Amino acid sequence: MARKILIVSASMGAGHDGAAKELSARLIAQGNSAEIVDYMEMIPFRLGGVVRWSYKFQLRHFAWTYDLTYQAFSRGGAFLWAPVVWAMGLLTRRPIRRVLLQTRPDAIVSTYPLASLVLGRMRAKHWLKVPVATFLTDFAVHSLWVHPGVDLHLAVSPESAARANQRGSHTSVATGPLVPERFNFSYVTRDDTRRRLGIEPHTRAVLVVAGSWGVGDLKSTTQAIAGCGPEYHPIVVCGQDENLRANLLAESFSGTILGWTEEMPSLMAASDALVENAGGLSAMEAFAAGLPVISYQSIAGHGKDNARVMAQAGVTRRVNNKAELADALADTTTPGSKRDEMIAAGHALFVSDPAESVEELASATDSAALMAPFDSPRGMRRLGSAAAVLVILYAVLTIGVHGVAALGVGVAKAPKGVTNTVYLGVRVDQRELNNRALDNAIHKINASVIVDAKVARNSHEILHQLTDSNFDIVNGGMGVSRTLRWTRSRDDCDTASLALAKASGLSPKVFMPGRSIDAFDEFYCRTGKIKSKLVRANTKFLPPTVPTLIDRKIYLLDARKKSATAVKASLEKFYQQAQTKGLQIQPLGQLR
Known part of the structure; x- marks a missing residue:
């Protein structure tokens, strides 16, 4: 009898997806149906992409913090991961229920540890009626891989199966890796x-x-x-x-x-x-x-x-x-x-086919579970808990990562080996942008013009002229404030870039906000429809003053609502100081 299998993977590297795809191919080859879903896509508000980016960012730039977290969860066990699983369960319960009602599977297989814990908890609470298996893609079985509510843990080696049992698994089988x-x-x-x-x-x-x-x-x-x-x-x-x-x-x-x-x-x-x-x-x-x-x-x-x-x-x-x-x-x-x-x-690791173990697990599913695969817990208390989770998660992703952004990791910098150079951007408003004499003064000293979307939408003609004259035009954001950080970043990085591209005829390659930056900015700059370099000024100043120039530093002159005379005076002072110190001025587009 053909079985329906739901496979929950995660786009967190090729390992989880690779195992999911191979398991799906084997199940289908044996006459079953299989569907793969991405757990990252189940996390609301597009936060799955933020989680993936943050994980990759941590591995590349702060590996020691990942190692510390890994070891802490390994030793702390359920005491540490239980709150995380509770929170993620609240966030992803509705998407999981929706997928279950659409697919009505005979069994679920997870190849991603966090999804396994969430599904295991739902199974232990008797909310989830169909059996759950976890395929352990790693030799080293971390505590995040095992939940006693999961019906079956499939391991790549006998050592891994034994370790899963020590971690709390009731049934672990060493089938071997899933390899095409x-x-x-x-x-x-x-x-x-x-x-x-x-x-x-x-x-x-x-x-x-x-x-x-x-x-x-x-x-x-x-x-x-x-x-x-x-x-x-x-x-x-x-x-x-x-x-x-x-x-x-x-x-x-x-x-x-x-x-x-x-x-x-x-x-x-x-x-x-x-x-x-x-x-x-x-x-x-x-x-x-x-x-x-x-x-x-x-x-x-x-x-x-x-x-x-x-x-x-x-x-x-x-x-x-x-x-x-x-x-x-x-x-x-x-x-x-x-x-x-x-x-x-x-x-010797390849002792059996994991697909056969999944088929056997699915064969025990009764018809009642297929009709109602998920019982949704209700109550205002859980609704309040979900709201609390969102507040905590939001705080972590904004306040917590702001410290990382302050270190300058993930933002554009002067290219390696380039010295005796400073970088200048001039933020303008509608009035300053339409002053061609001021525009030419900015262009003459090789600085960038920073324009927000609010200004750009009413300045198509002048922006096209500047583009034709090879001005370096930089995205300055939407020009309006937003309360929610991820909405603000999406609009400033992505929506504003599209508006500026439409107005000028050329896609901006740089985003320089006039505010503090956080991980949401870095995420949307890297993943938006127009990929942008995120730039943070080392020094901001107002006309007619000029700071002391330092090699390889980035400067932002805010010329909005300032007189053209004062702005030109600042530009001239900036240029003269650079000449005296033997520094060349480059636009923000030259940053890497």
């Missing part, structure tokens, strides 16, 4: 791929990965591999991080530098070993492919934890320095017992 069949390759494609990449037959190819986001110090890892000897050829996959790829290409490494690719099976076939830093999907694919895996410079939190558990299971080699890396590369790329034992241990 195409990774069980023969060596038919090996020579073709190596020839295409320019790798000589005697050269030892080392595939270097850092997940779909390219998180970690790939530059240092690539240098370390190259330093182990000329016989090694690194094949570096940077994922979706094009800036990382460009930076590595600029270093002129003697290897192959790739961005996002769908050719991982061929690349693994062409390689002699894999070096990774997270213990994620690429490691699982390598186990299926028969490619030895080395964990080096593991990322914070789950990366370090996975490296430790995988090494203890004998499926990887964990190294801590360049000397150990050299030894591991020699062992894993040389035919012999050490290499064979690692490959055999990886292959």
